[in-house]
Amino acid sequence: MEPLHLEHQVVVPLVEMKLTTLSLLAFKSMISDDPQGVLDSWNTSFHFCQWEGVTCGHQHRRVTVLDLRLKALTGSISPYIGNLSFLQRISLSHNFLQVGKIPLELTYLSKLEMLIIHYNNLTQGIPPSIGNLTSLLGLCDPFFHLQSFLTYNVGSKWKSVSRNSSIRHRLHSSIPSLQVLDVWGNRLSGPIPLSIANASQLSRLVIDSNNFTGQVSVNFRNLEQLSYVELGDNSLGTGKYGDLSFLSSLANCSSLPILEQSINNFGGPLPNFVANLSSQLTSYKIAENQVSGSIPLGIANLAGLTILAMDGNHLTGRIPLKIGNLHRLQRVALNYNLQPTRRRYSTLSRKPFSFLNELHLENNTLEGTIPPSLGNCKLLVLLNLSHNNLNGTIPSQLFGASALSNSLNLAPSLLSGSLPSEISHLITLGELDVSNNELSGVIPSSLGSCTGLEWLNMGGNFYQGSILSSLSSLKGVQNLDLSRNDLSGDIPDFFGKAFVEASKPKL
Template sequence: MNFGSLQNLIRLYLWGNELGIGKGDDLSFLEYLTNCSSLETLDVSRNRLNGVFPESLSNISTQLSFLSLGSNSMFGSIPSGIQNLVGLTTLGMEYNFLTGTIPIGVGKLNKLGRLVFEGNKLSGQIPPTFGNFSQLFQLSLSGNNLSETIPSSLGNCKNLQFIYLSFNNFRGSLPKQLFSFPSLIELQAQNYFFTSLPSEASHLKALQNFNVSNNRFSGEIPSWLGNCLSLEYLQLDGNFFQGSIPPTFSSLKGLRYLDLSRNNLSGKIPRYLEKFALEYLNLSFNNFEGELPKQGVFGNASRVSVLENSKLCGGIHESQFPPCSSQASKKRGISLASKVKFSVIGVVLCLISLSCFFTILYCVRKSRSKPFAVPSVEDPFVNVSYAELLKATDGFSSANLVGIGSFGVVYKGILYCDGTMVAVKVFNLQRQGALRSFMAECNALRNIRHLNLVKILTCCSSIDFKGNDFKALVYEYMPNGCLEKWLHMKGHDQLRRNLKFTQRLNIAIDVASVLDYLHNLCQTSIIHQDLKPSNILLDDDMIAHVSDFGLARFLSEVSQSNLVGMKGSIGYIAPEIS
């Protein structure tokens, strides 16, 4: 297809297909796009496109704000002419075979918010001109052959939130300027850095993931890490840190993953780690001493590793450490009086256990006469943070905007934890009624399941990095959009989508099935109140799914006298009261 004839083309999405035949000229079709002077978004990522990075891309529309070429088979160097694309806010070339250096002229793209070059074979240094990226929030350079030192000019990028520098050949020290970003969420830098980490960094309140493993850092672990109260993942393994675990770490109650292995740490293992909700703890190959705790994560041998700490003792049986000397002496010195005391206590405990057993047996028999109650369904979904949703939607980029409603906007995105394509509905809490809409949708959807309801995956109730309340719902993404766009095409979506009669009939049946379920089959009947084409979404197979329960109410809460006051959209009367 000659895309050059589409002179009014604004967005072109070809990502996630199998485009390309591997003959080295798969990218030639992009040359035609130079005629598309209005092009704003170009996404051809996740295909099999093979060939040299096309010089012609430098002549595409200056209106281009989103360019994604990642996960293909491009090779060659990045052309210097890319500096002409001054409107870019996102530039992604990850996981290709690009070589050569990063052109200095890239620094002229001062509107960039995301720069993703990871997983290539780029060499040389990071251009000092990167300091011009005053709006940059994600810098991904991991997995290349970049070398020399990190330019201190990166300290000018005050909005950086995600920094990925791992698996290169960087040397020297991490500039202290990188530790001055108040919005920094994630820093990963596994290279050949040495000396020590900065002794002071008091602004990293949002930091969640800090990974500087397998470097050559020395000195003590900086105590300021204990002030990063949002930390969930902390990896300092494979360095030359010495001394004890800082007392300030007792404040890191949100830690899920802590790896301090392969250092020269010493002292006792802090007891406060027992109270943390750690999913993984690795303290191996250090010089810790004293009694190994038994509670919390220490009680699960599969989640903790303390190998090669020869001065440790105690712990659970699976740890296979010798008993501590104080414990052994206590065992040898048990007196007859103590034995009698323990025997009496044992008898009392047995009596109490028998009493509890008969009480429970009585309650169970009594409960059998009561009607069986359906147990509540446990929430099977992992909570997502504001940071994860920000990352999934490329910073809530306008390129990922798929819809605007009364109380918020909907973005498409990809959850990085498992690659799931999702729709993220972000509520505008400044708008009156938005919070009530969020609560109504949560209450309506938490206990209902139906094939023709949009599947809710999880929700997020948190604060953003400015301290404002943030609420969002995460749904399964519907690739074919809403019924509204299939019935009433507008503007640039004027691609004729004719629904066949059978499709229209099936959609009507799908919607009717949902209404029957909500009205008659739910444990508590639900009234949607805002059923309209824009709230009916279509999946890959054109199966209809009803969405947007922001105005929904339980029928038990509605009296006949106030039915006339029920809300909805102008032009659509709620089927429940028609």
């Protein structure tokens, strides 16, 4: 007779089963409203492993997962949950849990790996001892209103405390295991802790949307694993020379693709050693700061760049010709820079950006003519050169950028001549603004080929003649401005419901 093979299963002692049952029922008792009835199955008629939202291990039949997210539960978290010693994941997000704090007893759950409790209203904070959960990989609590401090423990690898308020914090002097530090959307203040430099395994640093201040004094030289640095939307920097010297210590971060410094108070020139940043850097944003001086030539060494955003600063000088060598660039934003009161004008470089999708150069003091080579940007969907001092004619080659589908804005400036007939190539263009220039002649009939137009502004020029019937094909135009020209005749009725502004005495 063959021996009988039984599947190995750990027998849970009766006392432990009873304790688990009572602990879960205690959790239920602190839920004051359960509109979906998800806790109706939580009764002694069923084994707790059959209760909704409860998952047990296949062998030991202990509770390993408590998942009650998106159940519209109102109440507070019971401290008796700390008796569920085999819990690995707690997910209580998107409920209305409130009044109390996260129970201290949760810190007894030595096997806990994930604590997901965002979109609630816990008001008294995370206990600092939660840092003792050495198995914890994820702590996700965005949109809480916590008012405590958080201690980052040596053993944890992943910490996220997004969207809290009034959190005081401290970092242990030795945090070598920390891989992700994400504290975006809090009200953390003061300087960035120097001890971050000890997190030698750190790959992601996200501290944006806080109130951090002062110069960045962290030495990033030992953080060679960094792949994402997000410092935006704080008050970092002093607005003076030397604010950006910390960038030199990022040169060792050879795998860094994302560097975000926008919306701060960084001042002084952008140092040329920015050229030493990772060749894998794909996105560099330092918009809305106090950066002054010229764009360093070394930025052309960042061959992997796809996004360069330096808008809203005090940059001066020419746009370096070598930037055109950054063949992977998809978006360039240098708008809102040079102050016209300083009379430090720039000249638009004449080398094309071959793979651009967007080029923002508005609100500068650019002089000279529009480079015909911009027409070589075959992937360009948006070009904004508005509010500059450009002169000369609009080059017909510009309309070789047949992918222009979002917007072409050349207003206001000092452009003269006529609108080239090659405008007909831009059949999918949505917005065209050439207003407040010195354009003259008749409105070209070829404009009727731009059937994708929804916004057309040609006001404030010297156009003459009548509005041609060929424009009847522009059936999608919702806003049309032809005011302040020398047009004559009637306003055609084929524009339908389009909003038309016309110069009253001359049309």
